[in-house]
Amino acid sequence: MRGSGAGALGRVVRSGVGRRRVQTVVIAVATMMAVAAAVVAGSLMVAAEAPFDRAFAQQRGAHLTAELDPVKASTARIEDTARLDGVTATAGPYPATRIHVVDAEGRRTPELLLAGRSGPRADVDHLDLTEGRWATKPGEIVLGTSFIGPAFELGSTLRISEAADSPALTLVGFATSVSETAAAWATPAQVRSLASKDAPLTSQLLYRFDPAPSTGEIGAYRTALAAALPSGALLGTQSYLDAKRSADEGAAPTIPFLIAFGVLGIVMSVIIVASVISGAVGVGLRRIGILKAIGFTPRQVVRAYVAQALIPAGAGIALGVVLGNLLAVPLLADTERAYGTASLSVAWWVDVVVAAGALLVVGTAALIPALRAGRLRTVEAIAVGRAPRTGRGRWAHRAAGRLPLPRAVTYGLASPFAHPVRALAMLLAVAFGTVAATFAVGLTASLSEVGSAQDPEDRAAVTAFTGMPSPHGGPQPTGGSEIPSVDPAQAQAAIEARSGTASYYGKTQEEATADGVSGSVRAALYQGDFRHGAYQMISGHWLTGPGQVVVPSRFLETTGAEVGDTVNVTLRKDTRTLRIVGEAFDTSDDSLEIHADLADFPSARPQVYLIEVDHGVDPAQYAGKLAAALRPLGGDAMANSPSERDNFALILQSMAALLTLMLVSVAGLGVLNSVVLDTRERVHDLGVCKALGMSPRQTVGLVLASVAGIGVLGGLLGVPAGFALHGYVLPVMGHAAGTDLPPSVLDVYDLPQLVLLGLGGILIALLGAFLPASWAARSRTATALRTE
């Protein structure tokens, strides 16, 4: 008996799924797209968080690394800071200094922080010795794993300068510090012996806090630390958040973006599934009544209607998981590069959680209308299924009838008011589709702005080199000791003598140190008319003369300084107090780059000249002639080609386009589903209209008009919501990438574009309604008139 009941139920479910093909496809596709977006978002979140957090916990990483002056603060005084509020563990103080390492072939590394530790084990920053062994005696060095490569082999001898008599160190191991407390390690005695006047000895103390501090709390700890030590003893600090951000940088900005799309997808899926099932109940009242009349229990009716949603949703979820995994691959590959970790794949539990969550959401969305179906009284269901419609929406017909529009159009315009819930579901689908489109258009424009704002050097038409290797080919300069071979005055004279020169400025990049920053910073120094070298500014202004410095957001975050403050910058042996006049939008790489006038540092000379040419002058020809003048002097010149677009931005833009297409399609499918329901329900009325002489074109007009108002309203709601979402998500993405965003990146919409996006709502609605409209126009009038 039970078996036969289950068989009958199965047949009802199968016939329901088969009969309502459009709804079945809509549920499957909507669920697939929502699940795909959620899998991508979830896998990226896991990939972005897990590797760093796991490694940091295993190594008991340092939340704060302080570099201290041992002359101003005694060891006892430094050790006393371990008792500061919130500190749960410390390591050190370790002696530290800065060195360059030169390999056997004379290749020189950038400046490295060398810390003296007797072993890798410690209560804080427990290093992973990945290759070789620890340095146990003077003359040995351990390098960070980022140096692993052909240039640095275990057992090789390294020197700390090009001089033949400079101290030699044998490379005995490679180690990883997740907190990036140092780039190299040696015994404490070795470190002390390498310190010099130019590279003074410092003390390094590592702190852990409980709980893990936020950015603001790190600032408070830094202030407390400075207050607990003699004035000037705290030379600089480094937060674990810098290391985390550096590690997360590749994937972290995508997270808010993917969450936004994932949430949009899931919300749309819920709306559409709920609308499809409630619509199926609404138009199937008579069928429900008949099922009950022939002996189906209320529970069986509920199960039948839930199953009709779960079968296509189950297929959609399975496809969505596969699609999500495929889409996540390029983004995960980028994350891999960011961490330098082993291959990342979508965590299996992300697939399981997303699939289970989607089933739960779909099941719940289906259960509510299904329960309504189960509760319907048999006689009522049959009677309601046959009775004429209620009087809902008549006022709309009266009002629309007065509009000076063709009657078929006014009849259609009033139709949605007969089914307010269905119209609301359709409205939400259109609005969410418009939100997705608006957000994606803004995101794409913002990413384009980011791309064009990042490297002002690329904006120059021509670059003249004063003897350094070309930045477009060969190795990059490694430090500040190289002297350009062309006399700047001669280079400038050659540029000024060349006809077609509109403006130019000189630029060099050197290593420097700045108060409050542990380790070195990169200083970009400008000479001449350097307005064209301006970065997009988040706050303040670009350099206008000597005594000023422009810094990136991370510099302000690291040092706790603000625009308007002063900072001591030391380049070679020149220390200058510069006023911070602007916060630059610079996310070009991990290092801190500050910008100042070259006049502040007389020992520096331009490495390149960046030249704007007059309108109509061919940069390539100009560069060729300038190069001919500079080569005899030891320089060169070349025209700049537009820089290649950032790969990551391209991936994001492609993802945005794909996800938008998916969500807009889902919105269109939602409209399609609602209009199919509506058209089926009105098939008899449409037949009457056609019998009275309504032409196929008028019928299409009627059906399209029934969604036009919803499209307009959906656009009006969706565009501001998409605008707001962009305004919220972009700054969050920027913070994840370690920067605020300038207005040029945030204010990317213009009025005509917003109007067009608003019209997108109508387009979604009309496209969704077009198929059922054509079907209604083609349907046979005689058949429609026989339909109950």
Place this chain on the structure above:
Amino acid sequence: MTHVIELTGVAKRYDSAGAPALGPLDLRVAQGEALAVTGPSGSGKSTLLNLVAGLDKPTEGAVTVSGQRIDRMGEHALARFRRERIGMVFQFFNLLDDLTVADNIRLPAQLTGTPRRRAAERAGELMELLGIHRHARAYPGRLSGGERQRVAVARALVNRPALLLADEPTGALDSASGQDVRELLVDLHRGGQTLVLVTHDLALAEACASRTIHLVDGRLALDTRTEAVR
């Protein structure tokens, strides 16, 4: 004599292998004639009506209505033809529930592009003529069957059609309402309206029709002319 309807060798098959639902049939209906089509269920009465109204196309033969070969027309032309030349009255009224009585009547005129004011005047005229003007702002669901059928007749006549087709116009009515509608159709015929009415109701056929054809299994079994009703 001018024929409003001219069917030549018309047959309609719904199943290519089976017998035709209608025909082959030759039929001519003169202007001003009132033709009653009778016959048992499945005899092809509604099929004949659908072919004449241009709602369906014959499998064979030619259907000419008001001098136009409608079996060769496309959907757009058929729609125009219906709204200009044909008025239809159905057994179950087929009024649009969400439009008022006046709006229902005006609808075919508005579909032809008749100016709003003229459509309203014509609808008012018909409501007055058919005695339903007091229901102008009411919705069909609140009217009796007879009143609804009067609304349906008014709607059918709003574009002054050459031909009025009625499919079981009294089939869903009680006897008093049926009598009411019968008198209305007689009046229309007396006014010169060409009528084709499909009915099981022999009394209706007798009262309204100047000619009755009887169909059996899709074929013409009887064609009887009666005294002019008018």
